[in-house]
Amino acid sequence: MGITEKIAGEKITLAHGSGGIQMHNLIRSLFQKRFRNEWLDQMSDSAVIGNPAGDGDALCFTTDSYVVAPLFFPGGDIGKLAVCGTVNDLAVEGATPLFLSCGFIVEEGCEILVLEKVADSMADAARTAGVKIVTGDFKVVEKGKADAIFINTSGIGRRSRSRGFGREHIRAGDKVLINGFIGEHGAAVMAARGNFDLQSDIKSDCAPLNGIISDMLAVSEGIRFMRDPTRGGIATTLNEIAEGANFGITLDEAALPLRDDVKAACEILGFDPLYLANEGKVITIVSAEDSACVLEAMRSHTLGRESRIIGEVTASHAGRVVLKTLLGAHRIIDMLSGEQLPRIC
Amino acid sequence: MCLAVPMKIVELKDMEAIVELGGVRRSVSLTLLTEDTLQVGDYVIVHAGFAIQKLDDDDARERLILLKEMLELA
Amino acid sequence: MKYLDEYRDPALAHRILDKIAEACGERSELAAIMEVCGTHTMSIARAGLRSLLGENLRLLSGPGCPVCVTPNDYLDRAIAIARQRDAIIATFGDMMKVPGSSSSLYQERGNGARIEMVYSPLDALKIAEQNPLNKVIFLGVGFETTAPTVAATLAKARADGVKNFFVLCGHKIVPPALFALVNDPELKLDGFLCPGHVSAIIGSRPYEFIARDYGLPCVIAGFEPLDILQGIWMILRQIIEKRGASVEIQYSRAVAAEGNPKAAAFMEKVFEPVDSIWRGLGKIPASGLAIKEEFGDWDAARVIQADVGETREPAGCICGMILRGVRLPMDCPLFRKTCTPENPVGACMVSSEGTCAAYYKYGNG
Numbered sequence: 001m002g003i004t005e006k007i008a009g010e011k012i013t014l015a016h017g018s019g020g021i022q023m024h025n026l027i028r029s030l031f032q033k034r035f036r037n038e039w040l041d042q043m044s045d046s047a048v049i050g051n052p053a054g055d056g057d058a059l060c061f062t063t064d065s066y067v068v069a070p071l072f073f074p075g076g077d078i079g080k081l082a083v084c085g086t087v088n089d090l091a092v093e094g095a096t097p098l099f100l101s102c103g104f105i106v107e108e109g110c111e112i113l114v115l116e117k118v119a120d121s122m123a124d125a126a127r128t129a130g131v132k133i134v135t136g137d138f139k140v141v142e143k144g145k146a147d148a149i150f151i152n153t154s155g156i157g158r159r160s161r162s163r164g165f166g167r168e169h170i171r172a173g174d175k176v177l178i179n180g181f182i183g184e185h186g187a188a189v190m191a192a193r194g195n196f197d198l199q200s201d202i203k204s205d206c207a208p209l210n211g212i213i214s215d216m217l218a219v220s221e222g223i224r225f226m227r228d229p230t231r232g233g234i235a236t237t238l239n240e241i242a243e244g245a246n247f248g249i250t251l252d253e254a255a256l257p258l259r260d261d262v263k264a265a266c267e268i269l270g271f272d273p274l275y276l277a278n279e280g281k282v283i284t285i286v287s288a289e290d291s292a293c294v295l296e297a298m299r300s301h302t303l304g305r306e307s308r309i310i311g312e313v314t315a316s317h318a319g320r321v322v323l324k325t326l327l328g329a330h331r332i333i334d335m336l337s338g339e340q341l342p343r344i345c
Numbered sequence: 346m347c348l349a350v351p352m353k354i355v356e357l358k359d360m361e362a363i364v365e366l367g368g369v370r371r372s373v374s375l376t377l378l379t380e381d382t383l384q385v386g387d388y389v390i391v392h393a394g395f396a397i398q399k400l401d402d403d404d405a406r407e408r409l410i411l412l413k414e415m416l417e418l419a
Numbered sequence: 420m421k422y423l424d425e426y427r428d429p430a431l432a433h434r435i436l437d438k439i440a441e442a443c444g445e446r447s448e449l450a451a452i453m454e455v456c457g458t459h460t461m462s463i464a465r466a467g468l469r470s471l472l473g474e475n476l477r478l479l480s481g482p483g484c485p486v487c488v489t490p491n492d493y494l495d496r497a498i499a500i501a502r503q504r505d506a507i508i509a510t511f512g513d514m515m516k517v518p519g520s521s522s523s524l525y526q527e528r529g530n531g532a533r534i535e536m537v538y539s540p541l542d543a544l545k546i547a548e549q550n551p552l553n554k555v556i557f558l559g560v561g562f563e564t565t566a567p568t569v570a571a572t573l574a575k576a577r578a579d580g581v582k583n584f585f586v587l588c589g590h591k592i593v594p595p596a597l598f599a600l601v602n603d604p605e606l607k608l609d610g611f612l613c614p615g616h617v618s619a620i621i622g623s624r625p626y627e628f629i630a631r632d633y634g635l636p637c638v639i640a641g642f643e644p645l646d647i648l649q650g651i652w653m654i655l656r657q658i659i660e661k662r663g664a665s666v667e668i669q670y671s672r673a674v675a676a677e678g679n680p681k682a683a684a685f686m687e688k689v690f691e692p693v694d695s696i697w698r699g700l701g702k703i704p705a706s707g708l709a710i711k712e713e714f715g716d717w718d719a720a721r722v723i724q725a726d727v728g729e730t731r732e733p734a735g736c737i738c739g740m741i742l743r744g745v746r747l748p749m750d751c752p753l754f755r756k757t758c759t760p761e762n763p764v765g766a767c768m769v770s771s772e773g774t775c776a777a778y779y780k781y782g783n784g
Contacts, residue, residue, distance in 0.1 A: 014529075015761070022761055191369075195395075197539045200369040255765030260420060264367030267350045267423070268391070269538065270512075327432050327644055329467020334780055337760040342538055344348050344393050344565060345457050345486060345770065347458035347564050347642065351422035367420050374541060376571045377682040381551035388422060390619060390673050392756045393511075394539025397682060398619040398673050400422060405672035409425060412649060416434040 018065075019231025019277070020336030024240075024300040026069055042166075045089040045227060048159065056160065060095035062086060063154040070145050071114065073192040075184070075203030078149055079121035081279060084208045085230065086155040087129045091210040092226040092282055094165055094217060095157030097129060103137040103152040111149050112310045118149060129208035131155070169224040172180055172247055175291035176311035177284040179212060179304040186276025187262045196269060196342065200261050205280035213297050215283060221298045224289030228297040232336040233275040237283055238311075248317035251333065253325050255310045270343035274323075275336045281345065285313060349392035351400055354385050364391055422672075426643030435648040436471055436602035442655040451477040451520035451607060452654055453600070453744055455593065456614035457484030457770065458642055464777040466644045476651070480777075482596055483614060485514045485561045485589075485619035486770040487742060488697040492730040493560075493589045494519030499531040499725035500556055500587070505579070506723075507550060508534045509543030510558040514728050516769045520731040523769075535628035540572040540586075547576075547584035559586045564710055565614040566590040567682035570689035573710070585719035588710050591695055593617050594625040595706035601633045601699075605745050605761045610636040610654035615670040620686075622678030623666045632662035689714055698766060701737025741774050748775040754780065 015022040032040060039047040046062035050159075066082040080100065090097040102122065106115065126133055128202060173295060184205040191198045209228065216223065229237035234251075242249045258273055266273050286294050298304035321333045352364035352371075361376050362383070367398070375383065375397045382399065389396035443450060460480045462470060470476055482488050482784035498519050501508045508524065515525045528534045537543050540557050547555035559569045569586060576584045582617075593614060600606055602658065613626055618639040626637045640650030650669040657664060668674050669707065686708070695707025710718040735753050740746040748754045753764050760776060763769035768776050 195536070195542065197542070198369055198371050198766070202369075260367035261369050264350075264369040264420065267420075268352075268366065268369065268371070270348050325465070325467045326427055327429050327466050327471060328472045331464070331467045331470075332780075338516065341515055342536060343513045343560060344511045344538075345484060345513050347456050347614055349564065349616050353421070355576065374571065376575075377567050377685065379681060380437070390616065392560065392564055392616065393568045394541050395571065397567070397616070398679055401672050410672060412645075413431065413502075416431065416438065 003122045015338035017234055018336065018339040020338060022338065024335065033151060041149065044093060046093040046095060048093060051297050056255045057158040058160070060090050060093050060157045060159055060220065061154070062089040063152065064321050065150060065152040067147065067150050068189065070189075070192050071118065071148055073204055074188050076206035076279070077121050078151060079118035080125045081207050082130070082151040083122050083125035083129060084206050084279060086153040087131055087208045088158035088282070089212055090155050091208070091213045092228050093157075094213075094226070095159040096182075096214070097131045097155055097157040099134045099156045100126065100131055101135045101154045102133055105139050105141060105146050105150040107146040107148050108140055108143045115149070125208065129210055130186045145310060151245050165225050167225055167241060167245060168272065170241070170245070170247060170313055171224070171287070172223055172313055172315040173288050174313040175288055175309050176238070176249060176251070176313065177286060177291065177295060178234065178257065178308060178310050179281055179296065179298050180306040181259045181262065182256060182278060182281065183262045183266070183273035183276035184259065185279040186233065187265045187273075189277070190269070190271070191265060196267065198265060200265060202259075202265065205278060206327050207280035207303055209280065209282050209303065212298060212303045215301055216294050220286060220290040220294050221282060222290035223294065225285040225286065226282050229278045229281055233273070234283060235274040235321065235333045236336045239333070240275060241283075241285070242319055242321050244319055245320050247313050247315060248319060249311055249321045251311040251316050251323045253323055255305045255308050257308050257310075271340050272299050275340050276332060281289060289344070349390045349397065352391045353387050354383060354387050354389060357383060362389070362396065364389060364396070381407055420438065423509050423643065426641065426645040427531055428645060429650060432644050432648055435645065435652055437556055439472065439652050439655060440475050440649065442652065442659055445659050449475075450554070450609040450655060450658065451479060452610045452612055452651060453481045453608050454612040455481040455483040455597065455642045456617065456729040457487070458616070459483065459612060459614065460774060461639070461646065462642045462644070463647060465781070468644065468647060472651075476655075480606070480774045481600060481744050482697060482700055482742040484702065484767075484770050484773050485591060486517055487738065487766040487773045488591060489517070489560055489589050489766070490696050490730075491520050491732060493587070494523070494725065495727050495730055496720070497556075497558055497587055498522050498524065498527055499727045500719065500723055501534060503725070505553050506533065507546060507553045507555045508532065508558065508579075509537050509555055511560065512536045513559055513770060514560060515638060516763065516765055517588045517766055518733070518769060520728065539574070543616045544572055544576055544584055547581050551583060554583050554585060556585045556723065558589065560589045562591060562593050562614070562617050563620045566592075566690060567620060567685045569740055570685040573689050573714055574685065576717055577714065582716070585717050585722060586710065587719040588647070588690070588708060591688065591697065591706055592692070592708065592710040594621075595703050596697060596700065597626070597752045599700055599703050600743065601629060601635065603743060606743065608635060609658060610638070612650050612654065613637050613639040615639060615646070615674065616675045617691070618668070618677050618678065620682045620782050623668055623674070625678045630666050630692050634664045636664045636698050637666040639666070639674050641673065646670060676694055688780075697742075699742035708764070733764045736765040738767040738775075743765050748778040751775070
């Protein structure tokens with residue numbers, strides 16, 4: 001039974017948007033199948049589209065839409081997210097982000113004051129990231145048709161042609177690095193939703209990563225692959241990297257950087273931090289020889305003080321991600337399925 | 346059916362307490378406990394917004410010591 | 420973090436594992452220990468304890484997941500009520516994706532039903548107070564850890580005069596299920612790992628009949644790896660030292676022999692035991708809770724008329740046998756093929772602590 005037959009007759013559910021396996025399958029079977037081309041088939045965060053202008057560098061192009069609720073959360077808002085998210089999708093391809101577009105779909109009745117705050121955030125974030133918002137669009141829909149504000153940002157960046165990342169460069173023995181604490185954004189948004197009544201200082205880690213990534217690229221030619229672990233958490237992103245490959249990834253639970261308060265929120269609500277979204281983190285796969293100097297470059301940057309080596313690429317369990325638990329046992333880590341829901345059991 | 350966490354009482358009010366774990370706080374009901382035995386600094390097991398039992402600090406400490414002894418000697 | 424980290428110490432865990440291996444080495448047969456708490460199933464799977472225990476003993480998962488043992492007709496009724504215009508369903512997240520005969524609460528939400536996920540039944544009561552024109556129905560599922568919290572909430576609803584709050588009561592209690600298990604001829608067990616937080620409420624006495632009449636050791640264990648491993652070790656020592664089976668409390672920092680009498684009293688004030696159907700175990704006498712008549716005005720089953728369609732159980736699903744511990748998920752023809760976490764057929768897969776979900780997610784543990 002093919003994937004498309006499976007989804008025929010079904011409706012879109014929230015699971016399709018949560019970054020996990022249902023979204024994965026939907027994108028492949030509904031969109032990729034129809035839009036096929038050499039760039040889209042890479043399924044990268046940004047497409048490296050060559051350079052119609054003809055000079056040495058390659059152009060990278062990406063897009064993303066932001067539908068977060070609530071609009072404002074500790075550490076950020078939908079505007080900051082919209083700029084940083086797209087900047088990061090370019091940065092993880094090794095591109096210098098240059099220009100963004102932004103399209104707004106706003107619900108009738110949305111307060112203009114709210115829109116102003118969002119725009120302020122976007123301007124700030126763009127300044128910090130060193131990008132320009134050069135074009136945009138604005139639409140209003142009737143009350144009930146959108147959740148206050150939806151934003152789409154598309155971004156263009158440039159990358160030297162010689163710089164190439166790709167899963168095909170990944171080798172057994174490579175190290176898996178992350179620049180800091182996991183699950184902060186997911187936990188912050190969850191706490192901000194209010195219905196669980198948790199008070200904490202948890203803040204979203206939303207930040208533009210082009211600065212730290214450029215520092216990393218400056219010290220090493222051995223960076224194989226980078227991706228930002230957004231929806232679905234690091235578990236989902238690592239699965240995307242390992243899926244169908246001739247290598248597997250082993251993650252070390254003892255090495256995972258996890259803040260006490262995010263850990264506590266997860267213990268209380270029954271969440272797994274491996275599946276919570278991150279908006280200021282990059283997963284980097286780097287050669288073993290270069291892992292120490294890349295780690296040092298990361299730690300020297302404000303966004304990388306808590307950087308760690310959290311795992312490695314292995315020849316065994318090809319295609320799968322395995323966690324070495326605190327007790328030294330091994331268990332398989334799957335992609336997120338549906339949304340994570342709080343539980344009492 | 347047993348997802349419950351040990352949290353520290355940081356504030357006591359009438360029939361309610363503010364409890365804390367790892368810097369995260371929540372208000373919980375003390376309806377299921379005899380509150381005059383509770384003090385700020387005590388730990389309680391929290392389930393579904395209620396404190397369901399007070400943790401016995403002395404017992405926990407003693408048992409852990411005993412366990413370590415059994416594992417080294419036995 | 421206190422009371423968590425010290426019970427996750429790898430060095431101590433490995434010492435206990437060595438002791439367990441030694442103890443198992445003294446027996447000629449493989450010991451079979453059953454845990455009857457879904458949270459134990461999850462903790463064991465998460466820490467990878469089964470693989471660390473290796474071939475030394477058989478650790479079985481019993482019917483300890485209240486979501487898994489809730490039969491379809493409860494879900495079907497909840498869904499029928501959810502479809503009513505003025506109804507707001509308030510529920511723990513655990514119930515959202517459980518498949519009923521033809522739908523789930525998750526799907527109903529997609530179809531426009533008002534369904535709110537809550538962390539506490541008190542939050543559901545608040546929703547009722549904030550929405551006086553709606554009727555708010557809280558789905559009361561869970562064992563004795565949760566039932567007192569729901570009882571206390573119902574008492575508060577009555578005391579505060581909140582008339583638009585209801586509970587659809589699906590609570591079940593553990594000891595009668597254990598009675599059914601020890602009397603199951605297909606099940607050969609050497610001991611029970613008893614649920615730590617249920618026992619914090621009911622104490623250790625309700626398990627005494629298992630040791631006294633059936634000669635099976637029972638150890639009430641906490642949920643961290645050291646707790647579970649120590650609990651298993653304590654069961655094995657009872658067997659090897661041949662001192663006669665007894666009920667021991669490993670989780671003594673949270674469990675007193677008399678439990679929590681105040682919480683138990685709340686349960687008795689609001690609920691009464693009734694016969695109840697457990698998925699896979701069938702009808703077990705006096706194993707469920709129903710809302711007493713004096714709280715009848717808050718009883719959704721009594722007050723709210725619902726058009727419940729025909730209840731169907733899924734074909735091929737062997738959740739029942741898995742819940743009784745006589746089959747493993749790998750024995751089910753649907754496991755990993757038609758029954759996956761994205762497309763769950765039976766409750767063992769959809770519940771986050773269901774045996775099949777745990778095996779699927781974490782491998783064989």
